């Protein structure tokens with residue numbers, strides 16, 4: 001009998017951010033595929049497991065290994081963040097079909113928003129959020145650029161940046177048409193997590209010669225840095241919205257119960 005293969009949202013790296021469901025399912029597995037970082041960050045939860053790095057294997061080899069490993073007990077893949085955005089595990093989930101069980105987790109965007117203590121949409125300030133990565137926009141003549149995605153009222157979340165910061169900022173400046181706040185959320189959820197908070201006009205100076213995006217590194221692995229841009233990062237919520245909702249939305253619910 002084949003046991004399930006779990007794709008557990010492992011969050012940004014802090015084991016405390018694992019859901020109770022993910023922790024419970026992880027405990028039932030003897031074989032765990034964990035991307036680098038999670039083997040150390042989750043060492044207590046993984047102490048008695050056979051650990052493998054998923055990216056060490058070709059796709060067909062992985063499927064063969066999973067067919068064998070899942071004969072004995074469930075198998076787990078720890079997914080950075082979770083499957084929702086920029087996850088390379090979709091092809092495996094598709095190939096496994098019913099055998100794959102996906103469990104949501106805390107994405108880098110959620111963890112960065114919590115660290116900043118800021119919601120990324122704010123009435124009257126930011127009306128929409130756009131998630132994008134310059135790595136995946138494509139490079140044909142019709143491909144959108146970061147400039148096309150930046151606009152007043154947009155909270156922009158940039159994953160896996162591979163553009164030099166000064167170039168990226170110039171594109172964003174031209175899309176936003178003004179100086180807006182920008183935050184580089186680095187290694188969120190890890191003991192050395194850091195927020196570099198600035199504006200489009202001063203962030204390059206604040207970062208200096210630090211390579212927060214692995215642009216000068218010999219490997220091409222994306223760095224653990226999420227970029228957040230837009231007025232919501234420093235905007236103040238208008239408290240009168242509370243009473244407006246009380247009168248127009250929540251009060252209506254109260255009345256239905258009367």
Ligand SMILES: C[S@@+](CC[C@H](N)C(=O)[O-])C[C@H]1O[C@@H](n2cnc3c(N)ncnc32)[C@H](O)[C@@H]1O
Nearest residue numbers: 012081086107108159160187188222224225226
């Ligand atoms: C392949 S994507 C994975 C995203 C993941 N599925 C999620 O939703 O969090 C990797 C990118 O996510 C962001 N990221 C992931 N973990 C992070 C962390 N702990 N701190 C800051 N950014 C992170 C970075 O932009 C990184 O380049």
